[in-house]
Amino acid sequence: xxxxxxxxxxxxxxxxxxxxxxxxxxxxxxxxxxxxxxxxxxxxxxxxxxxxxxxxxxxxxxxxxxxxxxxxxxxxxxxxxxxxxxxxxxxxxxxxxxxxxxxxxxxxxxxxxxxxxxxxxxxxxxxxxxxxxxxxxxxxxxxxxxxxxxxxxxxxxxxxxxxxxxxxxxxxxxxxxxxxxxxxxxxxxxxxxxxxxxxxxxxxxxxxxxxxxxxxxxxxxxxxxxxxxxxxxxxxxxxxxxxxxxxxxxxxxxxxxxxxxxxxxxxxxxxxxxxxxxxxxxxxxxxxxxxxxxxxxxxxxxxxxxxxxxxxxxxxxx
Numbered sequence: 001x002x003x004x005x006x007x008x009x010x011x012x013x014x015x016x017x018x019x020x021x022x023x024x025x026x027x028x029x030x031x032x033x034x035x036x037x038x039x040x041x042x043x044x045x046x047x048x049x050x051x052x053x054x055x056x057x058x059x060x061x062x063x064x065x066x067x068x069x070x071x072x073x074x075x076x077x078x079x080x081x082x083x084x085x086x087x088x089x090x091x092x093x094x095x096x097x098x099x100x101x102x103x104x105x106x107x108x109x110x111x112x113x114x115x116x117x118x119x120x121x122x123x124x125x126x127x128x129x130x131x132x133x134x135x136x137x138x139x140x141x142x143x144x145x146x147x148x149x150x151x152x153x154x155x156x157x158x159x160x161x162x163x164x165x166x167x168x169x170x171x172x173x174x175x176x177x178x179x180x181x182x183x184x185x186x187x188x189x190x191x192x193x194x195x196x197x198x199x200x201x202x203x204x205x206x207x208x209x210x211x212x213x214x215x216x217x218x219x220x221x222x223x224x225x226x227x228x229x230x231x232x233x234x235x236x237x238x239x240x241x242x243x244x245x246x247x248x249x250x251x252x253x254x255x256x257x258x259x260x261x262x263x264x265x266x267x268x269x270x271x272x273x274x275x276x277x278x279x280x281x282x283x284x285x286x287x288x289x290x291x292x293x294x295x296x297x298x299x300x301x302x303x304x305x306x307x308x309x310x311x312x313x314x315x316x317x318x
Contacts, residue, residue, distance in 0.1 A: 003118070004089045006127060011082030018075035022244040025066045026237045029208060032059040032215070033233035039218045040226025053218055060212035060233065067208050067236065070244060071201035073129065074136045077249030081134065084257050085125035088146055092117055116148040136249065137198050141190040143183075144260035150271065162278030173300035174285065175269035183262040190255035197252055200243035207236035265289075 035056040039049055096114055100106070124146035126132035211232035217225035242248070265288060276284075286296040 004086055007082045007085040007089060010127060011079050011086060014075050014082060015079040018079060018244055021066060021070050021075060022240060025063050025240055028059050028063045029233050029237045032056050032063065033230045036215055036218060036226055036229040036233065040223055049219055053215060056215045057212055060208055060215055064205050064208040064212055067240060068205040071205060074249035076244060076247035077136060077253045080250040080253040081125050085121065088121055120148040121146050141187055141194055143263045144256045146260065147264055167278050167282060170297060170300040171269050173303040174296065175266050177299060177303045178262050178266050183259060186255050186259040186262065190252060190259060193248060193252040193255055197248040200239055200248060204236055204239045204243060207232045207239060211236065
């Protein structure tokens with residue numbers, strides 16, 4: 001319950017960061033662009049033009065710093081991380097309360113498993129920024145992992161507890177579909193969002209920086225400096241609005257979390273440990289995938305048929 005409250009409060013705070021910082025940096029940038037136009041027109045204004053140039057340069061330098069900070073920490077992504085953490089901690093709390101209601105005796109193994117799940121969530125969605133913040137621009141897209149690593153256990157023999165050979169085959173086919181279609185699709189979309197976000201994160205500070213440097217040369221013989229300063233400042237405002245107003249970082253985190261969901265589902269389907277009744281487990285999988293039981297079974301059948309046809313085609317080729 002403490003973790004839920006903390007992550008919810010931090011999610012609200014970091015969402016406010018995104019709105020306030022975006023509004024501030026755009027107001028500063030657009031004001032500086034207007035001042036650059038005024039300074040370019042009144043090039044022979046003497047001391048008044050010099051004062052405008054100094055104020056203009058200070059504003060653009062400040063906008064560059066704020067834009068670079070926002071690109072580094074990605075407030076919209078930080079807010080989405082905390083929203084996901086809040087949701088997952090609520091889910092964990094519900095599961096623990098259900099275990100307490102349904103079991104008269106709680107064993108040490110259950111307590112250790114619960115602690116490991118809490119620690120895994122803490123590691124997946126850290127609270128502090130300094131020293132613990134997740135990498136916002138990784139080299140490659142990786143799904144989020146908020147569950148502890150499961151120890152390999154020897155598969156149980158027999159098909160008791162509602163499990164049958166047919167159900168085992170169905171779950172293997174569903175796991176294959178999840179891995180080859182859903183997980184790969186979200187990984188592809190996540191890579192697109194990551195590349196777009198990286199491009200926008202670099203472009204914003206670079207444009208404001210170029211505008212700040214150009215503002216120093218306003219009032220020289222050529223009027224090019226004023227044109228460059230105004231154009232780059234205006235483009236920077238557009239880029240910042242697309243990146244942070246469009247919350248591209250949040251979209252990337254959403255894909256990362258969705259890919260993590262499919263990874264967890266695949267791991268659960270491939271698990272050899274059958275602690276849950278087979279039919280209950282099948283129903284839960286169908287609900288998680290947003291399908292009815294009949295649709296889930298049809299999905300498994302189609303996957304099996306397509307694999308058989310693919311194998312037959314490969315055998316004919318070779």
